[in-house]
Amino acid sequence: QSQLVESGGGLVQPGGSLRLSCAASGLSLDYYGIGWFRQAQGKEREGVSSISSLGGVTQYADSVKGRFTISRDNAKNTVYLQMNSLKPEDTAVYYCAARRTPFVPGLSPQMPYEYWGQGTRVTVSS
Numbered sequence: 001q002s003q004l005v006e007s008g009g010g011l012v013q014p015g016g017s018l019r020l021s022c023a024a025s026g027l028s029l030d031y032y033g034i035g036w037f038r039q040a041q042g043k044e045r046e047g048v049s050s051i052s053s054l055g056g057v058t059q060y061a062d063s064v065k066g067r068f069t070i071s072r073d074n075a076k077n078t079v080y081l082q083m084n085s086l087k088p089e090d091t092a093v094y095y096c097a098a099r100r101t102p103f104v105p106g107l108s109p110q111m112p113y114e115y116w117g118q119g120t121r122v123t124v125s126s
Contacts, residue, residue, distance in 0.1 A: 002026035002115060004096050009120030012086055016124070020081040022096030022117060029053070029072070029098065033105030034079040035113060036070060038092035038122075047107025048094070049081060057104040063089075086124045093119040 008020040022034060035050040049070040050059045058070050067086075072079040079096060097113035099105040105113065 004098060004115050004117035006094060006096050006117040006120040009094060009122045011123045011125065013126050014087060014124055016086050017082070017084045018086065018122060020083065020094055020096075020120060020122075022079040022081075024077045024098065024115075027098070027115070028074075029077050029079065030074050031100055031102075032098040032115075033101045033103065034070075034072065035097045035099065035105050035107065035111070036079075036081045037095045037097060037109055038090075039095070039119075040089075040092040043092075045095070045109045047109060050105050050107055051079065052104045053102055059104050059107055061107060083122070086122075088124050091122060091124050093121050095119045 005023050033052050036048040037045050039045040051070045055072050067084050069082040096117045098115040099113045
C-alpha cells in the first residue's frame with residue numbers, strides 16, 4: 001500500500017525551528033512532485049511549499065518565504081520542510097502530498113495530488 005507519513009511536528013517557542021519529514025512507502029518519489037500544506041483550526045487548508053520531482057524547482061507561499069526551506073532526498077524517498085523563525089500563526093496541522101508530475105506540483109490543495117499523509121501537528125507558542 002502506497003502511503004506518505006509525516007513526522008517532526010511538536011511544540012516550539014516563537015522564533016524556534018522544526019524540521020518536518022515526509023517519508024514515502026510503496027511508491028518511489030522520483031516521479032512525484034511534493035507539496036506541503038497546512039490547516040489551522042477553523043481555516044481552510046493552504047499550500048506552504050512545493051518541490052519538483054528532481055528538486056530543481058521550488059515554490060513558497062508568501063507567508064513563509066525566507067523562513068521555510070523545502071528539500072528532498074530521493075535516495076531516502078523523503079522530503080523535508082525546514083521551518084525557521086516560527087511564528088504563532090504557523091500553528092497548524094501540516095500535510096505532505098504527492099503528485100506524479102515532472103514539474104513543480106503547485107500550492108493549491110485543489111491540484112490533483114494523488115497521495116496525502118495523515119498530518120503532523122505544529123504548535124508555536126510560548
